[in-house]
Amino acid sequence: xxxxxxxxxxxxxxxxxxxxxxxxxxxxxxxxxxxxxxxxxxxxxxxxxxxxxxxxxxxxxxxxxxxxxxxxxxxxxxxxxxxxxxxxxxxxxxxxxxx
Numbered sequence: 001x002x003x004x005x006x007x008x009x010x011x012x013x014x015x016x017x018x019x020x021x022x023x024x025x026x027x028x029x030x031x032x033x034x035x036x037x038x039x040x041x042x043x044x045x046x047x048x049x050x051x052x053x054x055x056x057x058x059x060x061x062x063x064x065x066x067x068x069x070x071x072x073x074x075x076x077x078x079x080x081x082x083x084x085x086x087x088x089x090x091x092x093x094x095x096x097x098x099x
Contacts, residue, residue, distance in 0.1 A: 002066070003090045010058045013043065015071045017084060020050040025073035025084070027055050032066050040067065063092045 005011055015025050027045055030037040045055040053071075071086040 004095060005059055005090060005092050006096065007059055007063050007092055007094055008061045009092075010056055011090065013055045013057070013069050013071070015045075015053040015073070015086060017051045017073065017075070019075045019077065019082075021073035021075050021084065022081075023074070025053055025071045028070045028072075029057060030068040030070065032068055034066070037068060043069075059092045064094065066091055 003011075013027060015027075024045060024047060027043040028039060029041045029043060031040050032038075041057060043055040043057050045053050047053050067090055069088055069090070071084070073084040075082050075084065
């Protein structure tokens with residue numbers, strides 16, 4: 001199921017790993033039309049402990065459509081680097097009248 005957010009809402013993104021990454025993950029946000037992706041923002045993240053990270057993004061008031069959030073991290077174990085990539089979708093759509 002894809003989460004739906006109103007334009008202007010703030011969305012929190014979280015990343016959790018069972019292995020601590022070598023460095024803080026990077027987070028990119030893309031708008032998609034189903035056949036292509038456009039980078040919308042890179043998100044500043046915070047670390048709550050060695051394996052949990054979060055970031056927040058407020059959707060523009062005039063935004064609408066499907067977005068992809070992509071986390072990238074790497075962990076080196078025994079001299080071998082293992083990439084972590086987490087992608088998820090969410091929808092921004094006007095579903096209610098202004099109050």
